[in-house]
Amino acid sequence: MTSYPENTPSYPVTMDVKPEVTPFFDPATNTISYVVKDPQSNACAVVDSVMDIDYAAGRITYDHADEIIAFITANDLKLEWIIETHVHADHLSAAPYIQQKLGGKIGIGDKIMIVQDTFGKVFNEGTEFQRDGSQFDALFKDGDSYQIGSIEAFAIYTPGHTPACMTHVYGDAAFVGDTLFMPDGGSARADFPGGDAGTLYDSIQKVLALPDEMRLFMCHDYGPNGRDIEWETTVGDEKAHNIHVGEGKSREEFVQMRTERDATLDMPRLIIPSLQVNMRAGEVPTDKDGRPMLKVPINAL
Template sequence: MATQADVTHFFDEPTNTLSYIVKDPNSSSCAIVDSVLNLDYASGTISYDSADTIIQYLKDHDLSVEWILETHVHADHLSAGPYLQQRVGGKIAIGSGITTVQSVFGEVFNVDEGFRRDGSQFEVLLSDGDSLPIGSLEGHAMHTPGHTPACMTYIFGDAVFVGDTLFMPDFGTARCDFPGGDAATLFRSIQRILELPRETRVFVCHDYMPDGRELAFETTVGAEIDANVHVREGINEGEFVSMREARDKTLGMPNLILPSLQVNMRAGHVPPPESGERFFLKLPLNAFGGPDLSDLAAKE
């Protein structure tokens, strides 16, 4: 039977994001999964409230951070990885598919040649099956693409952190319409997760509290098999792909997708300053479709 990991959750309500500290039950060693850097989009103000809450918890419990893990390049919130690392240590890691994401969105945001597309902003690039020990707690990475090419699921003892790949059973699965996403690939990735023991605890990265229910963030492999509205037992790949592709056509873009991608593809760093000490994020027009804007271009 797998060792029971100690898991503490932190919820960022504006982005519906769950961050976690997962700890070795036999030592002070831990990892942070999917941290949040706060952004007030209207004013362009970045703050650290969510990350500071995690830091205070680490200090209060005298924990030692070994890893700062990203399940993928998030499109709905900014990562606080570098801010946390500067204050509590740990190695920032993501799936090696990050290089594909950087190549795609490097073009979308028209970044200059100084932006490296080799994943080197992250200290560790993980491949399927790579070991991720936390003290004496065994852990490893499972490549689960489909939502994005770089999606990783992290398994520590009896706990699995699935990012956006799976949600609570009443909400289903991740969208697949971002560049590099693919519904059939997502279905196959989810099947790998569902092959884990039924009692394995599943921790999701987001909860949207459908129908007004209370926040929920922990389920099990067995519960997903029995009741997930998109991929429960009996739903085949073709049925899932048809449902997922039709559903994705109805979804709007996440509110923070443009700032999130620019920061998260850089491992949580903001782009270098321009014009002295001022920092900027770009707003590419019609980046995800729309009419030709040539007639509206200023003649300068």
């Protein structure tokens, strides 16, 4: 029987459902996006898509998203959901572009409103910027379920990296966003506004309480120590080998390690454009004349 930390719902785990997962790696941001297909139908979801940006040139393109669209089209799949595991700070979402081409609903955790309020102030957004999550089609709470064909997917609230992080589970496959990295990569930083190392540890324990055979899919991988890029592991492997939380490391040990490590990290290269776009469900903000435009706040982050 799967056990969970106190005050969490009982999640509807169905390990006998084995979705087909196709990864798409973006080397510019070390992001892995996924197409997740229902094994019983042509229904699918896209998780954590990427929109390409040449930041210095101020140019946006869609090569990565077009690759995903081409795969879905070539395999005659029906896109039902476009999922964001959180508001990413290191890449821009292509969700609205993919939705325009293929349909589907865009979903994120309901704590997006906290992120919108926080960064609405940082970027000095006016009252026209809605901070109620209405840019998205669905806002998930802990334990909420939704359908992808015959799959009953569900969301687990896993904050700590950001206040809006969620892990999405499809049968025997869980998409953890930045809550966990591969075992030799450990965990993501917890020093962004609204992040918290202790909360991240607690969230990781929720993920590690899933069955040991549960497949885990990462949002990022950086090839530690020169190894090839990887994106799939299991709960059992993470519990046994994760360098930050494996082998029963305590909450206190984790918080000390994470806090000290985060103090040495630079801000992500694309944090300024990413936050402005992703808190809008992937839409690029515009100026008063309707032209796509990004802001660069000074000494605000």
